[in-house]
Amino acid sequence: MSVAIVDNAVQPAKRRTLADVRNQVAQELAIKAITKAHIVDGARVGVYFTFSKKEDDQFLRLVATHIEYRLPTDYLFALATTGSPPDTTVTANSLVICGSSDDFVQRAILLASSKFLGRVESVVNEGTVWIAAVRNIGSSSYDEAALWDVVCKSVRAPIDPLCPPPGSRSIDQILSDARSKLQRVTPQQAYEELHDPTFPMPVFLVDIRPAAQREREGGIHGSLIIERNVLEWRFDPRCEARLAIADRYDLKIIVYCQEGYTSSLAAAALHELGLLNATDIIGGYAAWKAAGLPGQIKPPSTAADSESYVPSEISES
Incomplete structure (x- = not known):
């Protein structure tokens, strides 16, 4: 076999x-x-x-x-x-x-x-x-x-042009979210903090209104004039275009606009940069004026040594 x-x-x-x-x-x-x-x-x-x-x-x-x-x-x-x-x-x-x-x-x-x-x-x-x-x-x-x-x-499907797109927010929602991050102050509180020599951190009052509005409505002498479109660049400690005073993250930056709406969004934007003490004035410049507060504040103590200090050229009307 x-x-x-x-x-x-x-x-x-x-x-x-x-x-x-x-x-x-x-x-x-x-x-x-x-x-x-x-x-x-x-x-x-x-x-x-x-x-x-x-x-x-x-x-x-x-x-x-x-x-x-x-x-x-x-x-x-x-x-x-x-x-x-x-x-x-x-x-x-x-x-x-x-x-x-x-x-x-x-x-x-x-x-x-x-x-x-x-x-x-x-x-x-x-x-x-x-x-x-x-x-x-x-x-x-x-x-x-x-x-x-x-x-x-x-890849989004065509939407009804009259319906809000998914994920969008109304300006009221955006404003509410912004203010939830802030400890907003009244005009009187802002004035007191600006003139309190024992306040634990540098405090700056910042006018973000456009020039035309400042000219028409008046302003607060001694505040920093930094219009809204450059605010983040001027206060980001990491930015080369920052102000000389913006070299630390604990600054108390009090922002104001005319009525206290745009200023809330601006202050919240500063929080995104890490400036967690930033806030705004409730009611804005209109509320400051209505409260009868002085049209001039004590300039920042560092102003004399800094190019960042821009005195208001606008007198209160």
Whole structure:
């Protein structure tokens, strides 16, 4: 009787190529991007950054292909490389926007083009895939936030123009939220704090009204005149355009406008910078005037040594 001899030798594993490795990495990144995604109006949206590699646009296109394979539903993703490209002749990183429909992608193109104005060097538009070379993308927190804004807005369903969009707030809600952060003061309280030599921190009275309103309504001599459009830049201790006095975070900044509405929003904005003692005057300059308080206050003690002190040129009318 003959016996069949079976060769049980282990066959060597097939050697993986560079293309196989790139494909696996692209697949893993696609899964990570999908995992991080949000749902907006029934569509899955996401933003994902990865470090620059060789042939970035082709690699991101491969990631987009894996996303398409795994998502049968509506989707829109922005994929980008960041960091210095290995090829020193390349001056920009790659950005790929891919989606389940031309409509999503074309909306995203319009938004992205405006947000990265002057930084886009070249584009390829393939309908559901848009590939762009963008200088220094990912170099600041702005870029990721901008791309999230792009993908979220681009998939939103058309809304009734007479109905508030989801997530929006009325000005009354915005004002209420702002005031919830503040310990607002009456004109009398503000006057007393400004003239209290034992007050534990420097106190400044800031007039944020526009020049025309100050000229028409009058003002308080000794207050700092810093109009609303530059307020944050003047008081942020981290900003190069700050005032000389704005070198600490415990300042008591008392903001006033004409009637105490805009000033609440302005004071809340200062809180966002870390100036948690900022507040405003209830009723604004109109309330100060109605209370019969003096039209002049003692200038800040640091005013003589600082360019930040701007005496009011407007006399009380």
